[in-house]
Amino acid sequence: MNHLHTLLATTDLSAPSRHASLRAAMLAQQTGARLELVHVIEKKAIEELQRWLGGAGETLQERIRSQARETLVQLAADIGDPLGVSVGHHLAEGPVLESILAHADNLDASLLIAGAHGTRFMHHWLLGATAERLLRKTLRPVLVVKQPPRDAYRSVLVPLDFSPWSEGAVRLAQAVAPQARIILMHAFEAPFEAKLRFAGVEEDVIHRYRTKARQDALTRLDKTAADASIATDNCRPVVIYGDAAFRILEQEEERGADLIVLGKHGTSITEELLLGSVTKHVLAQSRCDVLVARR
Template sequence: MNSLLVATDLSAPSRHAAQRAAMLARQTGARLVLAHVLEKRALAELLHLFDEDGQGVQDQIRAQAREALSLLAAEIGEPLGVSAGQHLLEGEVMGSISMQADLLDASLLVVGARGAGFMRHWLLGATAERLLRVTLRPILMVKQAPREAYRKVIVPMDFSPWSLGAVRLAMAVAPQAELILLHAYEARFEDKMRIAGVNEDLIQGYRSKAQQYALLRLKQTAAEAGLAAAQWQPLLTHGEAALGILEQEEEQGADLIVLGKHGVGMAEELLLGSVTKRVLPRARCDVLVAAR
């Protein structure tokens, strides 16, 4: 973790994101940078609305944003002894954030959950997907006010090429946490076998083999990631993956879920996988999407 970029709209939810990033910066020694984007289209509209006074209004908005960024940097950084860089950007929001992340070579993008009521779920998913369309960097969506370092982290495993990277990212972001490597398994053709009248004992035996194979793969992934036995535990659930992840979030008391960004082929390289899409807006704890 070399540098953390917080994309903030200076709202209360984004303040939580900045606080979490400051805690991570102190924990990992990473550089902390805050960025706020003023949309160029909105600034241009001010010139039209206020005519000759438009430039003065623009300058006032820029000054207020710089002051708010400086105040936020002080409020989150000083209690932890962390210095936060500040960038006031102008342009299209997603593109500006992505470009700034590239300029900083940010190890992690940190953003806050936005919206309220029935719109909140939609906004969370849309924000993450839009960012992941323009960047290949991991994104931490902060949903809770941070109080301590992450203690229990669920890392769902589907044994795709993304899985190992997700484990390693979890280790970097939460080095002191217990990692729960979760795999939701389903015996292939189980429903069809039951419909066909296959003996239930045979089906259970088939499911047991699928479970044993999944446990072996979890152990292999943990070993490849360099996890010590005391750092992690396996967790197998039977059934649909997204539902199992959300159920275990509550049952395990997890404060972070680390998901992989899955794609098949070039056409889907910058799209969120179906499980990630379903878990991201519904999870109550923070969610980290591992882009690589």
């Protein structure tokens, strides 16, 4: 099982981002990980304020810094004290994304936590700019919090494609939600089925072909669970025929999942990590929290 040693939660000090901070505190309590909060004051905004207000801008700048610092300290106490969790806090100035990533590197954060939206969201489930940019730029796992947290995660949906990443995804799910039921899911469309049908192959032959593909997937899910040392009474394998993005959202609702674990592609922080079409669709349309890790 992956060990979570340091959690870094980003906050813009808005009410929606408070959900992410509270979820981070709950995870810290459950896993014993260290928790740090970071709030970044956008440097360009401060410089623009100075340009427009001149000398008066300096006084206002200091007031903004002071208020942000007080709010951040209060937030750390509000989320940490009731849970008995010590929460570190960092106030930074500069480009938001770069400042967050720098703090993540300095702390060697094993998980970043961000709200799905902040003060400027236009749609209830729209992914916020900071969360999306983090997902594309960091090699570290990112937990995108969409729901106000009430309890520890209870039902985690882990869609798998049987790539080398699959076992790591399961272990990460166990680390973030050690008490949850793990639903290992594979959505499949039998290879060459359309070509077989076009060639006039009988439906019962195609059905047998699809049945074999389903059984092969179940066998691989069982092996992945065994390799990740998941207790059989805490794991549910699900193999479904159809489009992966649609089926994931369907299973989220049907299984009552409160967390989905997905992957992204990339090997270096010098490149823009790729959010595949399935990951992007689920991030945009799911109602529950989403944990995204590099494949």
